[in-house]
Amino acid sequence: MHPQLDQPTYRSQIDPNQMLFHVENFLEQCQQGEKIARAFSIPTYNSVESIVICGMGGSAIGGDLIRS
16 A cells, blocks of 8 residues: 555545545445345335336446346
């Protein structure tokens, strides 16, 4: 790693939204999401003709995954 990247003050200047932290914790985020999803009770419907999945920017990836 570049020596400056080891310095928290420099890293905070180039990564103000702490994206490195979020990427490093991606596995934990997925595990938490799975836990929430498994606890969710899906209602039963007799007839479904359409499903709408909404998202903005990267949030649309859920719909892309389902479509695939």
